[in-house]
Structure formats: C-alpha cells, structure tokens
Amino acid sequence: MENTYIHDHEIDILLNDVVSLYGYDFSEYARASLGRRINRLFALDKFPSFAEFRYKIRTDADYFSRFVEEITVNVTEMFRDPSFYKALREEVLPVLATHPFIRIWHAGCSTGEEVFSMAILLQEANLLHKSLLYATDINPKVLEKLRTGMFPLSQMKQYSENYIASGGKEDFSKYYTANYERARFDASLSKSIIVSTHNLVSDRSFNEFQLIVCRNVLIYFDRPLKDKAFVLFDESLEKLGFLALGSKENLKFSPVAHKFRQLDNKQKIWRKIE
Amino acid sequence: MEENRITHLTGLIVIGGSAGSLDVILRVLPLLKTTMQVPVIIVLHRKISEENILTELLTAKTNLPVKEVEDGDVLVGGTIYIAPADYHLLLEKQGGLSLDASEKINYSRPSIDVTFESAAEAFGKKLTAIILSGANADGSAGMKIVKQHGGICLAQNPATASAAYMPQYAINHVAVDSILNADEIAAYINAQ
Known part of the structure; x- marks a missing residue:
C-alpha cells in the first residue's frame, strides 16, 4: 500500500478525463498541492490501483463530486486573520x-x-x-x-x-x-x-x-x-x-x-x- | 525557460524543527557563509502570533537574505526561506514555492512532512532534509520519501536536542545519513 502512488503522468490522465467528462478543468492548478490532494484521496478511499481509481471517477458521478470536494481545500473560519x-x-x-x-x-x-x-x-x-x-x-x-x-x-x-x-x-x-x-x-x-x-x-x-x-x-x-x-x-x-x-x-x-x-x-x- | 529553472540550483536544504529547534537555528545561521550557493528552507512549528517575530529574529542572525515565503515566490540560491505560520509549504518541480492552507498534518501547519515530501519529488538527489529538536513525530514520514528519491537525510544529535523525540524518531524509522550537532550542520551547509 505504502508504495502505491499516483504519478505525475497519471494525474495528467485523470485531469484529462475530468475535463472531458465533467467540464471541470484542474490542469492549471498548482501541481504540488493538487498532486498531494489527489494522492491523499486515493489513500483515504483505499483504492488498490490507479486504474480502479480512474474507473471510479470516470463512471460514478457521485464519486466525482466527492473528488471535487476533497481535492479542493475547504478549510476556513469566521474572522480568519x-x-x-x-x-x-x-x-x-x-x-x-x-x-x-x-x-x-x-x-x-x-x-x-x-x-x-x-x-x-x-x-x-x-x-x-x-x-x-x-x-x-x-x-x-x-x-x-x-x-x-x-x-x-x-x-x-x-x-x-x-x-x-x-x-x-x-x-x-x-x-x-x-x-x-x-x-x-x-x-x-x-x-x-x-x-x-x-x-x-x-x-x-x-x-x-x-x-x-x-x-x-x-x-x-x-x-x-x-x-x-x-x-x-x-x-x-x-x-x-x-x-x-x-x-x-x-x-x-x-x-x-x-x-x-x-x-x-x-x-x-x-x-x-x- | 521555466522548466530549466530548477537545474540552475545545485541543491536544496530543508530544515524542519519543533520544540527547542529555534535555539539550534539561531546557532547555525551566524555560522553560514555569505557565499552559500543553495537555498535553505526552514519549516518550524510555532504559534501564529509569533509569526513576524520569527523572520525578524532570524534576519538579525545572518547577512544572508531571509524571506518569509509568499505565494508565487521562486527559489533563489543563497536565500533562507521561512515557511509562514498556518500554511503548508510545497515545492513545485519548476522551483516555485506553493502555499496550501489545507488540514493540519501531525497537528501542525506548516507540516515538515509535507515540505520534505514535495521537496523530495521536485529535487530528488539534490535535496538534503535536516530534522531538529522537537516533541512530535512530524518529519519522519517525509524523510522516508526523501530517501526513496535518493536525497540525503540528517538528524540533530538527540543528545544535544532540548526535545529529543523528533530527531530520535527519525533515526529509529529512517536510515539517516548522519547525526550531527549544530556546528556540524552549519559546516555541512557551507560545504554544499
């Protein structure tokens, strides 16, 4: 599990899927942080392989909405700073x-x-x-x-x-x-x-x-x-x-x-x- | 051109510390030569209220430029960068610095693991990660990834650390390359 990791070229594949199937374009997001968020979700949801992760995102619109929610950062607070x-x-x-x-x-x-x-x-x-x-x-x-x-x-x-x-x-x-x-x-x-x-x-x-x-x-x-x-x-x-x-x-x-x-x-x- | 930026840097040093590490940094900084070629990034756990004081404190200890990272900064050799309070600091493959206000990792933001890991992916063998005094396990998971990418890992000698837990945890879990005291850490950086 520890060595399973989504590589840069796989992230490109995912982002291509996402823009063509759902119309969300993440290709111009800062890559280090986006890569970390995608890998975090991949580990959190315990996918055995990149192929299965990709398949789930491509075929399950509900899972895709989870994907958007998890790879965007939603940490906020009232009167922050x-x-x-x-x-x-x-x-x-x-x-x-x-x-x-x-x-x-x-x-x-x-x-x-x-x-x-x-x-x-x-x-x-x-x-x-x-x-x-x-x-x-x-x-x-x-x-x-x-x-x-x-x-x-x-x-x-x-x-x-x-x-x-x-x-x-x-x-x-x-x-x-x-x-x-x-x-x-x-x-x-x-x-x-x-x-x-x-x-x-x-x-x-x-x-x-x-x-x-x-x-x-x-x-x-x-x-x-x-x-x-x-x-x-x-x-x-x-x-x-x-x-x-x-x-x-x-x-x-x-x-x-x-x-x-x-x-x-x-x-x-x-x-x-x- | 942007793609080649990182190749202009001969290396990168990232120093992570928690409780008791500020004293070590304050001892290392005056020993650094102003001819230093590599950039040095310092990731310290601290209270948000101490934010501005830290940069001022470190600036007073060295003639090298010291900069608290702002969004969009690009690494320049011979500069000391401070991770700002309440943000994770990540390295882009083109040598840019990115900030991330996402969830705390190891109860910490900035998290040392986050910076070690992304620096490892961006810099590979050119990276040296140094873990200092602290009472937290932050940094060790990142150091494992530094080793996987062929980078160098150094730990402060736990016997000289006011909180030995963090460097000791790294030594127990990662094949660190050397265990050093403050003077030796400065000498290592000067030799890069």
Whole structure:
C-alpha cells in the first residue's frame, strides 16, 4: 500500500478525463498541492490501483463530486486573520457606506464562514440592509452547507475570540442559536447572501462590485491561471473598488497590478485606482 | 525557460524543527557563509502570533537574505526561506514555492512532512532534509520519501536536542545519513 502512488503522468490522465467528462478543468492548478490532494484521496478511499481509481471517477458521478470536494481545500473560519477584518471595519466599510447600494463578491467562499463574518461587519456598520453578498464556489457541496447557515458549535469559542480581536464589541453569541452540535446563524444575516456556483477557471464576470474578497483561493492556481483570475476580478470591480486577498498572496506581479494601489496597513487589500 | 529553472540550483536544504529547534537555528545561521550557493528552507512549528517575530529574529542572525515565503515566490540560491505560520509549504518541480492552507498534518501547519515530501519529488538527489529538536513525530514520514528519491537525510544529535523525540524518531524509522550537532550542520551547509 505504502508504495502505491499516483504519478505525475497519471494525474495528467485523470485531469484529462475530468475535463472531458465533467467540464471541470484542474490542469492549471498548482501541481504540488493538487498532486498531494489527489494522492491523499486515493489513500483515504483505499483504492488498490490507479486504474480502479480512474474507473471510479470516470463512471460514478457521485464519486466525482466527492473528488471535487476533497481535492479542493475547504478549510476556513469566521474572522480568519482578525486584523484583516479590523482593516475592513476601519478603512473599507466607511467608503462602501457612501454608496446607495453595496455589492460584494466572495469568490471561492467554501462553506461561507467568511461570508457570514462580512454580513456581521455590515450589520454592525448598519449597512447590511443595502448590501448584497454574492457567495460563489466551484463546489456545489460546500454551498449546500453555506445555505444552511449553520456551523459547528465547537468552533464558536475560537470564532468569538477572532471576532473580538477584529474589533467586535457585541456579545458574539447573539448572532446564533445553539442547535445540538450546530450554531444556526440569524436569518437576518443570510437573507442578504446570494449563493451560486462559479468556476474561476471557466466562468466569466457576472456583475460589478465595490469589494471582491478572494482569500487563500488563488494559492492553488499556477501563475497563468492566477493572472487570468486577476483580470476577471479587475473586470468585475468598479473604479475605486477594493480587492482583498489572503495574508500571503500578492497582486504585485499580476498583469493588472498597475491599476491597483495597496492600502497602507500591511493588510492584503488593494484599491482599483484606474 | 521555466522548466530549466530548477537545474540552475545545485541543491536544496530543508530544515524542519519543533520544540527547542529555534535555539539550534539561531546557532547555525551566524555560522553560514555569505557565499552559500543553495537555498535553505526552514519549516518550524510555532504559534501564529509569533509569526513576524520569527523572520525578524532570524534576519538579525545572518547577512544572508531571509524571506518569509509568499505565494508565487521562486527559489533563489543563497536565500533562507521561512515557511509562514498556518500554511503548508510545497515545492513545485519548476522551483516555485506553493502555499496550501489545507488540514493540519501531525497537528501542525506548516507540516515538515509535507515540505520534505514535495521537496523530495521536485529535487530528488539534490535535496538534503535536516530534522531538529522537537516533541512530535512530524518529519519522519517525509524523510522516508526523501530517501526513496535518493536525497540525503540528517538528524540533530538527540543528545544535544532540548526535545529529543523528533530527531530520535527519525533515526529509529529512517536510515539517516548522519547525526550531527549544530556546528556540524552549519559546516555541512557551507560545504554544499
């Protein structure tokens, strides 16, 4: 078992199958991480050989949806990197507040913890009533979870600490009700969230936004695909709109870099200046 | 051109450490010659809150460039790279560095196993993996893969480690090439 391993050329074969049978193109994902995810799933589901793994993916659409769910990374949390949320509160929301209507796109939102965090920020700034949050991901299964508005109750202590570190002044528990092992977030938050599948590899711009949040998504793409996504974000942002990336990501070397200026706060937030 | 990038590097050194390993790194770094040709990647388990302090601390100990890895960085010889807190660090075959925020491995992110394993696949015989002090088994599974790809594995002498478990675990489970103290680790890197 230990020596059974999916090699690079076999990954190419799989990715070819997947794009031709299901229309998902992973060929421009960063290969080291993708290879590790595929090998992890192969070991987890105890396939005896590459041929059987390939056959299962080709012939079983349900298994393919598991494949998508497992090879994409869906680790997220509420108020992840609290200092980022603090910067949103202090520097971005006051600008958004001047608009009659606010549109925000969470691209690659996974199960939606960061979308609900944003909804809480907007509520506290008294902006949620005039905001729409578009939550998109490649993976329909994580979006089903998002739609429930429920997150594991066991995480709430951590999220509450993050919330306070982000400058939150309320009692975090007022935003949810405990329901067995789950925390169900208030419907007043979810009613401003629009959920849809969107594939950054193949789908086009679908609206114009004042803020696009895409954190720890592009790290899984290779350079040309990252650049394509940056162009898509540029096309989807109003002039003077904001783009927020993950804490180790950078717009600096992208083809649209000259159109953006980073805010002076060490956070990964850029403003579109032309 | 991108394909050939990796061949410009004569080798790669990846150092993994956990509890008690920072002291060793702080002793090794001042001993490294500024003529060092290879890149060195350091993967340390630590609390997220210590993140920025670590890079500053290591920068103060050497005249070599020290860089916390950002997404999209490409390896340059003679540079010391730090895996950022809360991300796994992987090596691409073209010499690029990739970050991955997926599940913790061995309760750790960054996980030493993840970096050793992907470095082994990208660098093969050109890789040296070094395991330092720690109270965790992280690194040993990765070292097995380093050996399968013909790379070199070194362990800190457990007798000199403030937490002997991690290097001892590697010695017990992997045919490590040498067991070294801090001075000898620096001398090894300088000889590359």
